[in-house]
Amino acid sequence: MTVRSTETPPGGATPAAEVPARDTDKLSREHLGVIALLMVSAFIVILNETTMGVALPSVMSEFGIEPSAGQWLTTAFLLTMAVVIPTTGWLLQRVGTRTAFILGMSLFSLGTLLAGLAPVFGLLVAARVVQASGTAVMLPLLMTTVMTIVPPHHRGRVMGNVSLVIAVAPALGPTMSGAVVNALGWREVFWVVLPIALVGLTLGLFLVRDVAERARKNLDGLSVVLSAFAFGGLVYGLSSLGEAARHTPPVSPVLPIVGGLVFLALFVRRQLRLQRTDDALLDLRVFRAPGFPAGLSVLVVAMIAMFGMIIGLPLVLQEAIGLAPLASGLVMLPGGLMMGLLGPVVGRLYDRVGPRPLVLPGVSAVAVAMVLFATLSPSSPVWWVMVGHIVLSLGLACVFTPTLTSALGGLAPRLYSHGSATITTLQQLAGAAGTALFVALLTLRSVALLDDGATEAAATAGGARLAFGVAAGVMIGAVLLATRLRKADDVRQETPAAH
Numbered sequence: 001m002t003v004r005s006t007e008t009p010p011g012g013a014t015p016a017a018e019v020p021a022r023d024t025d026k027l028s029r030e031h032l033g034v035i036a037l038l039m040v041s042a043f044i045v046i047l048n049e050t051t052m053g054v055a056l057p058s059v060m061s062e063f064g065i066e067p068s069a070g071q072w073l074t075t076a077f078l079l080t081m082a083v084v085i086p087t088t089g090w091l092l093q094r095v096g097t098r099t100a101f102i103l104g105m106s107l108f109s110l111g112t113l114l115a116g117l118a119p120v121f122g123l124l125v126a127a128r129v130v131q132a133s134g135t136a137v138m139l140p141l142l143m144t145t146v147m148t149i150v151p152p153h154h155r156g157r158v159m160g161n162v163s164l165v166i167a168v169a170p171a172l173g174p175t176m177s178g179a180v181v182n183a184l185g186w187r188e189v190f191w192v193v194l195p196i197a198l199v200g201l202t203l204g205l206f207l208v209r210d211v212a213e214r215a216r217k218n219l220d221g222l223s224v225v226l227s228a229f230a231f232g233g234l235v236y237g238l239s240s241l242g243e244a245a246r247h248t249p250p251v252s253p254v255l256p257i258v259g260g261l262v263f264l265a266l267f268v269r270r271q272l273r274l275q276r277t278d279d280a281l282l283d284l285r286v287f288r289a290p291g292f293p294a295g296l297s298v299l300v301v302a303m304i305a306m307f308g309m310i311i312g313l314p315l316v317l318q319e320a321i322g323l324a325p326l327a328s329g330l331v332m333l334p335g336g337l338m339m340g341l342l343g344p345v346v347g348r349l350y351d352r353v354g355p356r357p358l359v360l361p362g363v364s365a366v367a368v369a370m371v372l373f374a375t376l377s378p379s380s381p382v383w384w385v386m387v388g389h390i391v392l393s394l395g396l397a398c399v400f401t402p403t404l405t406s407a408l409g410g411l412a413p414r415l416y417s418h419g420s421a422t423i424t425t426l427q428q429l430a431g432a433a434g435t436a437l438f439v440a441l442l443t444l445r446s447v448a449l450l451d452d453g454a455t456e457a458a459a460t461a462g463g464a465r466l467a468f469g470v471a472a473g474v475m476i477g478a479v480l481l482a483t484r485l486r487k488a489d490d491v492r493q494e495t496p497a498a499h
Contacts, residue, residue, distance in 0.1 A: 031149045033207055035158065038101070038142045041200040042165045045108045045135040048193060049077060050173030050310060052128075054329070055186040062186070063121040075239050076125050080132035082231040082428045086282050088140040089421035090219055093414075096210040100141050105201040108134030112197055116190035139165060140420035147408050147416040149211050153351055156405050160347020163400040166427070168340040170310060175329035175336070182326045220274060223281035226267040233260025234429055241436035282425075283418040286411060294484040295407030296423060298359060300430045301478040302399045305366055305471050307434035309392060312442065312464055313373070317385060320378045320461040331386050335393030342397040347405075355402035355485040362398025363478045365391055370472035374465045378457040406485055441467040 052059070052073040060070045092100050111131030118124035142162060150158045180189050237257030267282075274280040286292055317328035346358060369392035376385065404423070411419045446463035454462065 030207075030209075031211070034209070034211070035142075035146060035149075035161075037200065037203055037207055038138075038145055039161060039165060041101070041105055041197070041204070042138040042142045043169045044193060044196050044200065045104070045131075045138050046165055046169040047173050047176065048108075048112070048131060049081075049135065050170045051177035051189050052077070054174045054177040054314075055181045055189055058181055058186040059121075059124070063124075065121055069121070071239075072125050073128055075236065077128045077132045077135075078235050078239060078428060078432060079232050080129045081136045082235040082425065082432075083228045084133055084136035085140065085421055085425045085428065086227040086231060087219070087224060087421075088137055088424070089282050089418035090217060091137065092141060092144055092417040092420075094217055094219075097141065097145055098204075098208045098210050100137055101204045101208045102201070104134045104137030104141060105197060105204060106134065107131070108138075109194065109197045109201055110134075112190045112194045116187050116194065136424075139424050140417065143404070143408065143420035143423070144417045145211060147411070147420075148413065152409065155409060156350030156401065157344060157347040159405040160343040160345065160350070160401045162404065163339075163343040163346070163397065166400055166404070168336050168343075170307070170431075172333070172336050174310070174314060175333050178326040178329040217279060220270075220279060220281050223267065223270055223274065226263050226270060227281065230260050230263035230267045231425060231429065233257065233263060235432045236260075238429070238432040238436040241440045280418075282421060283415055284422075286415050286419040286422055289410040289412075289415070289419070291406045291410040291486060292408075292419065294481060294486075295355070295403040295405075296426065298363065298399065298478055298481045298485065299403040299407065299423065300426050301474060301481065302363070302366065302396055302403070303427050303430035304434035304437065305370065305392075305475055306396055307431040308438035308467065308471055309373075309389075311435050312438045312467060313385065313389065315442065316373075316376055316461060316464045317382075320376070320457045320464065321380060321382065321385075322378075322457070323382070331382060332389055334386060335389040338390060339393040339397045342394060343401055346397055346401045350402045350405055355406045356482065358398045358402045359482040359485055360479065362395045362402075363475055363482050365395025366399070367395075367472050367475035367479070369395060370468050370475055373468035374472060376464060376468075377461045378455075380461075403485070437470070438467045441470055 056070050056073065059065075059073065088100075095103070108131055111127045111129070111134060114127035114130060115124055118127055142165065146155065146158050146162060176192075177189050180192055233256040237253045237255070237260060240253035240256070268284065271280040271282055271284050275283050275285060313332060314328045317323045317331060323331070349358060369388045372384070372388035372391065407423065408416065408419050442460070442463035444463070445466040446459035449459040449462045450456070
């Protein structure tokens with residue numbers, strides 16, 4: 001059965017009713033090519049999200065800035081993502097797959113070029129904002145396209161490959177950056193990425209076509225403003241918590257967090273009213289879909305754990321155990337590669353057995369890995385850290401694909417773009433929360449240990465043990481959430497508007 005489009009998209013684009021992939025057992029070669037191109041492009045742009053942490057000391061040295069200023073390279077990126085992503089549900093429906101891809105990759109390529117050329121730090125931050133604007137489009141575009149053109153019984157397999165983008169790209173970012181900075185310098189991080197982005201953009205001009213429904217909807221300006229203050233305030237406040245644990249920042253992180261929550265309440269109220277006429281910027285009826293709230297909850301908890309690990313393990317390896325940045329990145333490389341290789345296998349298993357048989361052992365493995373990390377000390381062998389990271393990566397591989405597929409699988413087709421935007425927005429909040437939680441706990445505990453006479457290395461390890469211990473407790477709670485997962489049935493009919 002095909003999905004019927006209510007209008008023919010402008011410009012001769014193919015309406016959703018004419019897309020054959022939903023009724024065939026195999027994807028056409030054209031659709032496989034589009035998905036592969038979207039995956040590679042999304043991988044490159046999201047890899048870039050976590051590259052600046054390792055490169056920050058070199059940037060600070062060249063421009064003569066303090067850490068409080070340097071952290072804006074990452075904070076500005078995250079803030080832009082948080083502001084732009086909620087609009088992508090409207091954007092994908094309004095402009096279609098092809099235009100969204102060209103827009104996203106063009107912005108990312110332009111931002112990468114400007115970053116590589118930036119003569120002053122302010123322009124480098126502005127370039128990161130342009131980069132982030134393009135990045136924010138790509139992951140929702142990838143997920144929406146997969147849900148539109150892949151038959152339900154093959155979605156797990158394809159979403160297993162999408163997990164490469166969601167989990168492996170951020171994890172490999174520091175490793176890639178460390179290798180490039182070590183050999184060439186921080187600017188070369190951008191020059192390495194730029195040609196790949198331009199090749200992807202060029203191929204997209206020839207290969208990508210509209211494959212989903214398009215709708216002529218107006219953009220609600222008030223919703224955009226409310227979402228910017230809501231999600232921007234929450235990400236900024238959470239990102240500031242770690243710095244607040246080290247010293248008193250100019251603005252207390254409590255203020256943007258509370259303000260973000262107030263604007264979030266106003267944003268939700270407006271969306272509930274606008275969705276009655278299908279004019280919402282972010283349609284919250286996705287939360288009524290079977291499997292969406294449970295899948296999203298587990299996914300968010302897993303993202304908190306992953307981003308806490310991404311910032312936590314390098315700190316322990318470098319400041320407590322004494323490894324160089326490149327060496328610490330290489331320690332985390334086997335786990336990242338295994339996570340990526342296991343993604344398609346987990347996807348095929350999901351198509352056969354559903355989410356619970358995979359997610360329950362997955363979250364349990366993540367909890368075990370956090371317990372292992374909670375035993376680290378300055379004398380811990382590197383192989384012990386590598387084993388823990390591999391266990392963690394295998395567990396996350398068993399979590400991401402099933403939760404993502406079950407969350408999106410129960411949505412009506414016209415809600416795919418809104419579901420993708422909702423998931424990606426909450427991923428950004430989860431990443432900021434995971435980073436903030438880890439840094440705050442580590443800092444508070446290490447400061448207390450330093451006051452008691454501990455060495456710098458011992459204090460860092462002690463703070464990390466506390467943070468990883470709390471993370472283990474959070475993941476044990478995620479086991480209970482995982483018991484509520486089920487394989488969502490494909491939704492062929494539109495759900496009635498809520499009044």
